Amino acid sequence: MSQCLNPDCLHSNPEDCQFCQKCGSKLRLAERYYAKSILGQGGFGRTFLALDDFKPSKPPCVIKQFLPQAQGTATLEKAAQLFDQEAQRLELLGKHSQIPELLAYFTADNRQYLVQEFIEGDTLQQQLDNQGAFTENQISSLLKDLLKVLYFVHKHQVIHRDIKPENIIRRASDNKLVLVDFGASKQVQRTSLSVTGTVIGSAEYCAPEQAMGKPQYGSDLYSLGVTCLYLLTQASPSDLYDPLESKWVWREHLNGNQVSDKLGKILDHLVETVFKKRYQSVEEVWEDLRRYYGKPPTRQTPQPVTQKFKFDIVTVNSNGQKINRRPGQAECIIEDLGNGVILEMVKIPGGTFIMGAPSSEAGSNNNQRPLHRVTIEPFLMGKYPATQAQWRQVASFPKLKWNLYPEPSNFKGLNLPVERVSWYDAIEWCARLSKRMGKPYRLPSEAEWEYAARAGTNSPFHVGDTLTTDIANYNGNCTYSSEPKGVYHQKTTPVGQFQHANAFGLYDIHGNIWEWCADPWHEGYGGAPSDGRVWDGQHIYVGDLVNVLISKDTKVLRGGSWYGNPDYCRSGYRFSGGSGDLNVSYGFRVACALSM
Incomplete structure (x- = not known):
C-alpha cells in the first residue's frame, strides 16, 4: 500500500498508484520515496515508514513530515527551527554506524520533509516493557555501547539533549544500540555554553542545568544515567529522586534486582545534580568502567x-x-x-x-x-x-613521519571528501591506518x-x-x-x-x-x-x-x-x-x- 501524505487525507492506496485515489495528491516524494504506513505522530508532525523506489532493493526508510500542532507565530517558528536543526545535526555528524543516516531534506507541497535511514528494532522502552528490568550486565554493556556514540557526538560539538529509552533503539541486525531523534540537539559554539537558551528535552531525564537553558556535554551523561536507573528499576525517574532530601533513592526501587557497588558508584556519579561533581566527559566514565570492570570499552580492534x-x-x-x-x-x-x-x-x-x-x-x-x-x-x-x-579519525593515530592537520579542508562537512591534502599527507594517512589496522x-x-x-x-x-x-x-x-x-x-x-x-x-x-x-x-x-x-x-x-x-x-x-x-x-x-x-x-x- 501507498500512504497518502496529505495531512487532511492519509488515504491508503494500492501500491502501483502514482496519485492518491481520494484527494489526487502525488504519492512519491522527490520522485523516489513513498510512504507505506504511519509510524507515529508528535507535536511537530508525523513519521512514516517508507521505501526508496530509486534503488533496486527498495530499502526501507523513514519520512518525517513537519506538521506542528502548536499555535502561535513564535511557537511555530521555533518548531520549524527544531525540525531544520535535526537535519543539520544529522548531516554534521555524517555517517556513523549507530546514528541514523540523513538521506534527504527538502520541501514539497509547502511542507518540510526529512528522510533518514530506517532502524529496525525495539526501543529500550519497548524492550523494558517486553522483558522487564535490566540486569547489571545489561546496563554495563549499554554504557559501553552508547558511550562510544556519545564520544563521537560530543567530539563534533553536538549535545543531544534528549537521551531517554524511547530514543535508543536496539538494532535487530547486530544488537547494537542506535541513538535517534536529534531534533532537540544543539551544536555548541565556544561562547554558547555560558549563554542561556531554550529549555528542550524530556523533563524526567533533563539535567538541572539543562532545565535552566544551559545544557553542557555533561547534561547528556546525566540523561544517560537517569535512563540506566529507570531501566534497572522500572520506576518513573521522578519517583527515584527525593526532592525533600535532595538525593537519589533509586536503590529503594530495585525490587530485588542486584546492583554492585562498582556500578552503583558510576550511576551515582552520572546523575549527580551538582554539575561540577558529575562526570565532565565520556572519557572519565570510560576510565571508571575500565577500573571497575577491567576492560576498556574502546581500544578494541573490531573484526571487519x-x-x-x-x-x-x-x-x-x-x-x-x-x-x-x-x-x-x-x-x-x-x-x-x-x-x-x-x-x-x-x-x-x-x-x-x-x-x-x-x-x-x-x-x-x-x-x-x-x-x-x-x-x-x-x-x-x-x-x-x-x-x-x-x-x-586516522589523523589522531600516532604520528609516523609527518604531522597531519586534523581539519585541512576548505569545505567543511564530515561526510564531504577531505581536500587540501598533499600526496605526502595521503601517504602518511595510509601509513597510520596500516599500522593501526595491521593491513x-x-x-x-x-x-x-x-x-x-x-x-x-x-x-x-x-x-x-x-x-x-x-x-x-x-x-x-x-x-x-x-x-x-x-x-x-x-x-x-x-x-x-x-x-x-x-x-x-x-x-x-x-x-x-x-x-x-x-x-x-x-x-x-x-x-x-x-x-x-x-x-x-x-x-x-x-x-x-x-x-x-x-x-x-x-x-x-x-x-x-x-x-x-x-x-x-x-x-x-x-x-x-x-x-x-x-x-x-x-x-x-x-x-x-x-x-x-
Whole structure:
C-alpha cells in the first residue's frame, strides 16, 4: 500500500498508484520515496515508514513530515527551527554506524520533509516493557555501547539533549544500540555554553542545568544515567529522586534486582545534580568502567564486517539521456576506525583491460597513449573518496613521519571528501591506518585506479558517452558532448550523494575531487608496466636525470573534480600535481591488498 501524505487525507492506496485515489495528491516524494504506513505522530508532525523506489532493493526508510500542532507565530517558528536543526545535526555528524543516516531534506507541497535511514528494532522502552528490568550486565554493556556514540557526538560539538529509552533503539541486525531523534540537539559554539537558551528535552531525564537553558556535554551523561536507573528499576525517574532530601533513592526501587557497588558508584556519579561533581566527559566514565570492570570499552580492534550491497548502473548516450538502467551488486569490507567512523572497502575483481584513451576520444592527448594491455590482480578500493570524518579519525593515530592537520579542508562537512591534502599527507594517512589496522593500506597505482574506474567499460565515462550533473559533481556550465548544461555546485558534495555507482560498486569516480595515485608523473605510457604496479620513476629512463627527478616529485591525479569541466572527469584523463601541493580540489581514495 501507498500512504497518502496529505495531512487532511492519509488515504491508503494500492501500491502501483502514482496519485492518491481520494484527494489526487502525488504519492512519491522527490520522485523516489513513498510512504507505506504511519509510524507515529508528535507535536511537530508525523513519521512514516517508507521505501526508496530509486534503488533496486527498495530499502526501507523513514519520512518525517513537519506538521506542528502548536499555535502561535513564535511557537511555530521555533518548531520549524527544531525540525531544520535535526537535519543539520544529522548531516554534521555524517555517517556513523549507530546514528541514523540523513538521506534527504527538502520541501514539497509547502511542507518540510526529512528522510533518514530506517532502524529496525525495539526501543529500550519497548524492550523494558517486553522483558522487564535490566540486569547489571545489561546496563554495563549499554554504557559501553552508547558511550562510544556519545564520544563521537560530543567530539563534533553536538549535545543531544534528549537521551531517554524511547530514543535508543536496539538494532535487530547486530544488537547494537542506535541513538535517534536529534531534533532537540544543539551544536555548541565556544561562547554558547555560558549563554542561556531554550529549555528542550524530556523533563524526567533533563539535567538541572539543562532545565535552566544551559545544557553542557555533561547534561547528556546525566540523561544517560537517569535512563540506566529507570531501566534497572522500572520506576518513573521522578519517583527515584527525593526532592525533600535532595538525593537519589533509586536503590529503594530495585525490587530485588542486584546492583554492585562498582556500578552503583558510576550511576551515582552520572546523575549527580551538582554539575561540577558529575562526570565532565565520556572519557572519565570510560576510565571508571575500565577500573571497575577491567576492560576498556574502546581500544578494541573490531573484526571487519563483510557484506554485499546493491546499486543501480546507468548508461547515457551523447545527449545525456539515460538509455539503460540495470541492477548491480558488489561486496565490501567494513572497517571500524573507532568513534563510530567506518571505512567501506569494495572488492575489485582481477582482470585485463586496455589502459589509455584512443585518439578518436574527444579531449584525449598523447599523455594518455599509447594504448596498452594491463593485467590487474584483485584488490580492495574505497567505496568513496576518503571523507573528512575518516581523515580526522586516522589523523589522531600516532604520528609516523609527518604531522597531519586534523581539519585541512576548505569545505567543511564530515561526510564531504577531505581536500587540501598533499600526496605526502595521503601517504602518511595510509601509513597510520596500516599500522593501526595491521593491513597494507595505500594509494592505488594509476593502472589500478583506471581499471577500477572503467569497471569493464571502454567509453569516456563509466556511464557511457558523456556526463551529466545528476550523475557527477563538476562544472555544469561546461559540456563534453551534446548533453545540456547543468548545475555548478562550486564546492564538493557529500560522498555517495550521486546514486549511480559504476559496475564495481564505486561512487564519485567522476568529479567531486581529484584523487592522488601512488605513481610519479610520466608524459605518456611508453615503457609502462603491464602488471598494474606503481610505475616508479627511478626505474624508467626518460632521457636524462633531470626529467627523472621531476617525475618523482610530480604525482598523478585522476577523476576530475567539482571545479573542472567534464572532459577532465574521463576515465582515461590524467593530471599531474606537485607532491606537496595543497589544493581545494585534491583528495584521495584508499586501496589495499585483497589478502587481508
